[in-house]
Amino acid sequence: MIEYTQFTKLDAEYVLGRVKFFLEEDIPDGDKTTLGTVSPDEKVTAEIQAVESLVFSGKEVILHCFDDDSAVHIHVKDGDELMPGDVIGQVIGKAASILSRERVMLNLIQRLCGIATQAKVYAELARPYGVKILDTRKTTPGLRLLEKYAVTCGGGYNHRLNLSEGVLIKDNHLKSVESIRTAVQNIRKLDTNLPIELEVDIFDQIREGLAVGVDGFLLDNMHPNQIREAIQLIRNVAGGDSIFVEASGGITIDNIHGYLDTGVNAISIGALTHQIRSKDIRLEFM
Numbered sequence: 001m002i003e004y005t006q007f008t009k010l011d012a013e014y015v016l017g018r019v020k021f022f023l024e025e026d027i028p029d030g031d032k033t034t035l036g037t038v039s040p041d042e043k044v045t046a047e048i049q050a051v052e053s054l055v056f057s058g059k060e061v062i063l064h065c066f067d068d069d070s071a072v073h074i075h076v077k078d079g080d081e082l083m084p085g086d087v088i089g090q091v092i093g094k095a096a097s098i099l100s101r102e103r104v105m106l107n108l109i110q111r112l113c114g115i116a117t118q119a120k121v122y123a124e125l126a127r128p129y130g131v132k133i134l135d136t137r138k139t140t141p142g143l144r145l146l147e148k149y150a151v152t153c154g155g156g157y158n159h160r161l162n163l164s165e166g167v168l169i170k171d172n173h174l175k176s177v178e179s180i181r182t183a184v185q186n187i188r189k190l191d192t193n194l195p196i197e198l199e200v201d202i203f204d205q206i207r208e209g210l211a212v213g214v215d216g217f218l219l220d221n222m223h224p225n226q227i228r229e230a231i232q233l234i235r236n237v238a239g240g241d242s243i244f245v246e247a248s249g250g251i252t253i254d255n256i257h258g259y260l261d262t263g264v265n266a267i268s269i270g271a272l273t274h275q276i277r278s279k280d281i282r283l284e285f286m
Contacts, residue, residue, distance in 0.1 A: 002195045002216045002244035007149045010060040031100040044095040048088040051280035057116035057153035058109035065105035079153045110278035112150040119154025129260040134159040138270035170199045180208040216244030224258040231263035
């Protein structure tokens with residue numbers, strides 16, 4: 001069975017580097033409004049509040065968005081379900097510094113909470129069927145690791161992080177070689193020891209993949225009844241029960257029910273990261 005690295009925690013140094021980059025983008029030469037209106041010595045306590053229901057993701061982000069002179073206290077854990085009015089945390093420090101950094105912090109955690117919340121909805125639907133909900137590489141450039149982490153906070157699972165971590169032969173790859181067999185043989189010559197997954201949309205491709213011994217199939221844009229036939233074909237070969245099978249393509253919250261009992265191991269959904277609505281979270285001076 002194909003298994004990819006799961007991002008269930010964030011490296012503090014990585015987050016700090018990302019936040020530093022985003023702050024430099026937002027404050028290239030000082031926050032002119034704050035410099036002109038707020039005393040540099042004024043100290044405040046600010047609350048980070050959930051305005052709507054959400055699944056929280058982003059504790060490590062908040063901890064690294066404020067300067068070293070600020071005290072940051074987080075009252076919730078990543079993966080917690082919050083209600084409107086719940087206090088996520090407090091920041092105590094200089095008003096000018098907090099004002100200059102709040103938008104970067106809010107932009108990030110609002111998006112991560114949107115992803116975690118959506119992943120939770122899908123994951124709860126899939127859990128009774130033993131089906132994993134997978135993300136994809138359809139992520140925001142520069143935010144991939146953060147977004148994939150948010151997926152796990154909501155109960156989803158991570159597909160490959162990047163093109164170096166896994167092999168997935170897709171339709172455009174096959175247009176560049178003679179056959180599926182040739183593509184698989186060429187990959188094996190690289191001696192990467194990575195499992196090989198094959199994207200298919202017709203049954204002849206499945207048969208070719210089985211003949212050459214791929215480790216997994218991505219059933220692309222297949223109707224649930226076609227997926228059931230494909231599963232039967234795959235599971236009936238020797239060792240077929242250990243072959244990883246995922247469904248993908250056009251599967252949404254509105255139609256996922258038809259795919260959950262087809263026998264697939266997983267459903268990969270690009271919408272987990274590229275079609276989400278950021279959650280409403282605010283920072284209020286007390």
